[in-house]
Structures are given as C-alpha cells and as structure tokens.
Amino acid sequence: MKHFDYSKLSNPVWTLPAKHLRDPAALVHAGKVLLWFTYYDPKAKTWHIGQSATEDFIHFDEIRLISPEGYASPGNVIRVGDEWVLCYQQYRKFPHYLCVARSKDLVTWSKPERIFNTGPDNAWNIDKRTIDPFLVEWKGKYYCYYTGSTRWGRKSGHNLIGVAVSADLKHWRDASPDRPVIGVDFEWEQPDGNENNCVIRYKGRWFMVYSASLKYQKIAYALSDDLVHWEKQRLCNVRAFEGSSTGFGAPVILEGLADPSTYHMLYQGRDRKGHMSFFLLESKDLVNWR
Numbered sequence: 001m002k003h004f005d006y007s008k009l010s011n012p013v014w015t016l017p018a019k020h021l022r023d024p025a026a027l028v029h030a031g032k033v034l035l036w037f038t039y040y041d042p043k044a045k046t047w048h049i050g051q052s053a054t055e056d057f058i059h060f061d062e063i064r065l066i067s068p069e070g071y072a073s074p075g076n077v078i079r080v081g082d083e084w085v086l087c088y089q090q091y092r093k094f095p096h097y098l099c100v101a102r103s104k105d106l107v108t109w110s111k112p113e114r115i116f117n118t119g120p121d122n123a124w125n126i127d128k129r130t131i132d133p134f135l136v137e138w139k140g141k142y143y144c145y146y147t148g149s150t151r152w153g154r155k156s157g158h159n160l161i162g163v164a165v166s167a168d169l170k171h172w173r174d175a176s177p178d179r180p181v182i183g184v185d186f187e188w189e190q191p192d193g194n195e196n197n198c199v200i201r202y203k204g205r206w207f208m209v210y211s212a213s214l215k216y217q218k219i220a221y222a223l224s225d226d227l228v229h230w231e232k233q234r235l236c237n238v239r240a241f242e243g244s245s246t247g248f249g250a251p252v253i254l255e256g257l258a259d260p261s262t263y264h265m266l267y268q269g270r271d272r273k274g275h276m277s278f279f280l281l282e283s284k285d286l287v288n289w290r
Contacts, residue, residue, distance in 0.1 A: 001028070001055060001257055002055065004057065005056070006264070006280075006282055008056075009057055011243065012278055012279050013280045014277060014278040015278070018042075019039060019040065019041055020275065021050075021268065021277055022072075022250065022276050023038040023072065023074060023132075023250045023268065024250065024266045024267065024268065025074040025075055025086070025252055026252050026266055027076070027106075028254060028255065028256040028257060029106065033053065033055075034051070034052075035054065035266075037278075039063065040276075046070075047069065047091050048066075048067055048068075048072075049065070049067035049071050049072070049074055049088055050064065050065055051063070051064045051065075051066050052064070067109075067112060070090060070091055070093065071112055072088065072131075073131055074086060074087065076134055078135050080169065082104070083102050083104055084103045086100065086101045086109065087099065087115075087134070087135050087144065089131045089132065089133060090112065094152075095117060095129040095130075096117075096130060096131050097129070099115060099133075100112070100169060101113065115144070115166075115169065115172060116130060116133075116144060117129065118130060122148070122162075122174055122177045123178055123179070124162075124178070124180055125150075125160070126150045127150060127151070127153075129148065130147065131195070132146060132147040132196050134199060136227060141165055142166045143163055143164070143175075144164045145161055145162070145163050146162055146164065147160065147161055147162075147195040148161075148162055151193070156192075157193075158184050158189075159192060159194055159195045160193055161180055161181055161197055162174065162176040163181050163227065164176075175228055181230050182194050182197070182210060182232070188212050188213060188216075188218060190213060191213070192215055193213070193214065194210050194211060194220070195210070195211050195214065195249075195250075196210060196251070197211075198252045198253055200253050200255065202286060205224065205225055206225070206226075206227055207286055208222045209251045209253060210251075212235065212249070215247075216247060217247035218236075219236045219249055220232070220236065221233050221234070221287060236286075236288070237287060237289060238281065242271065243269050243271045243275075243279070244269025244279055248268065248269040249267060249268060250268045252265070252267070253265050253286065263286055264281065265289055266278060
C-alpha cells in the first residue's frame with residue numbers, strides 16, 4: 001500500500017472517545033484497507049456494523065453504519081461471482097444467528113440475510129445460538145466458522161467454535177455436530193472458552209488464530225489440513241500495551257500491506273476502564289507479533 005508505513009504507527013491505531021471498536025474485519029483492496037467492525041455505544045447499549053477505510057492506519061474515513069441495530073461481529077468479506085459477501089451475526093434477539101450481506105461495490109450493502117444456526121443434531125451447542133462467523137472458500141465449498149455456547153444465562157460455561165459447510169452460501173450442513181472443532185483443553189482457555197477466529201492459508205496448511213478465554217482474553221493459534229480437524233498449538237506472543245492491559249482478541253490477519261513475507265494483525269484491546277480500541281502488529285511467522 002502506497003501510504004502504509006508500519007514504523008510510523010502507535011497503538012492503539014484507532015480509538016473513539018465515546019464508542020467502542022470491536023470485532024474487526026478487513027480487506028486490502030484498491031490501495032486501501034477496508035474495515036468493518038462492531039460499532040458499540042455503551043450508553044445506549046446498541047450494536048451496528050460499522051464500515052470505514054484507511055490508507056495508513058493514521059487517518060480513517062468517516063464511519064458509516066451499514067446494518068440495522070442489533071447486528072455485530074463481522075467476520076470477513078469474500079468475493080463470490082460478481083458480488084462481495086460480508087458475514088456477521090444478529091445479536092439483539094435470542095437466539096442469535098449468522099447472517100450475510102451482499103454488495104456489488106463494497107459500499108452499498110443488502111439487508112442481512114439469515115444463513116445458519118445449529119439444529120437438533122448438534123450435541124454441544126446447548127444454548128442453540130451462533131455468533132462470530134468467518135468464511136473460507138476451498139475446493140468449491142464454503143466453510144463458515146461459528147461460535148456456540150454452554151454459558152448463556154448461566155453462572156459458568158464455555159464458548160466453543162464449530163464449522164458449517166455449504167455449496168451455495170444458502171444451504172448449510174453442520175460439519176461439527178458431535179463436538180466443536182475448537183473446544184476447551186488448556187488452562188489459558190478457561191474459565192469461559194474461545195471465540196472470534198480468523199483462518200488463512202499458510203505454508204501449505206490452514207492457520208487459525210482465535211480469542212482464547214473471554215475473561216482473560218488472549219490470542220492462540222491452531223493448524224489444520226482439512227478445515228475441520230484442528231491441532232491446537234499455544235498462545236501467540238503478542239506485545240502488550242496499556243490500552244490492551246485487561247484483554248485482547250478478535251484477531252484478523254492482513255496480507256498485502258507490505259512485502260509477501262510480512263503479515264499484519266488487527267485486533268481489539270480492552271483497557272483498565274473497559275474501553276475497547278483497535279491495535280495493529282506485524283509478524284514474519286504469524287506467532288510472534290511486534
């Protein structure tokens with residue numbers, strides 16, 4: 001990107017005084033980084049999908065709200081035929097479910113179209129709600145990662161990550177009905193589980209980063225050869241900041257900002273007052289971020 005210079009940045013790269021920036025999604029396109037995110041108003045307690053763009057992560061275009069109220073957590077944008085598809089969640093009314101919106105120009109978006117919630121064949125998503133979608137296209141199929149849970153309205157429980165598969169983005173089959181693809185196995189995923197994942201192709205395998213633990217949020221990674229069976233690795237080494245001192249997660253990996261061997265990760269951080277902003281780090285190996 002013409003105007004991007006990582007050495008000139010300071011973190012958080014983007015913060016708003018009275019609103020929270022959460023759950024970033026990003027697309028490097030036509031010399032800009034297009035951004036989608038949860039635009040949360042803590043006073044009104046409202047959620048929208050916000051959209052902006054930047055050339056340098058210093059100056060940002062004016063925020064536009066592109067969804068009705070009650071929608072949140074955009075995962076990513078993919079190209080499908082002659083249109084763009086953005087996935088996100090309905091979060092106002094229970095049960096929460098996954099949606100897509102469609103656009104010809106990355107500016108004007110359709111109304112949210114419901115695509116998926118788990119059904120009676122799913123043995124682990126006890127709450128029967130799905131959030132935090134992320135789409136991957138591979139070998140003529142679409143894989144949609146989602147977060148289910150055993151904690152909604154309870155004193156304890158976990159968020160867990162599953163995956164559904166489709167040939168057309170309309171009809172979906174749950175590919176993880178018996179158990180989640182990312183469960184809870186390590187102390188750093190306690191006390192309440194995992195959510196918000198991002199998946200890219202890396203060195204001939206699939207590489208996932210995800211939010212590990214909601215309460216003590218950090219970023220972990222896992223590897224896969226088929227997008228369904230995942231091998232958990234460990235926590236990523238993520239530089240700490242005052243603005244992310246009480247938790248950081250919801251990562252999205254950006255390719256194409258610099259040379260092909262350098263990756264960038266945009267993610268949310270929470271400060272000691274609970275305010276949430278966006279941070280940007282770079283890496284050569286997707287594990288060590290500085």
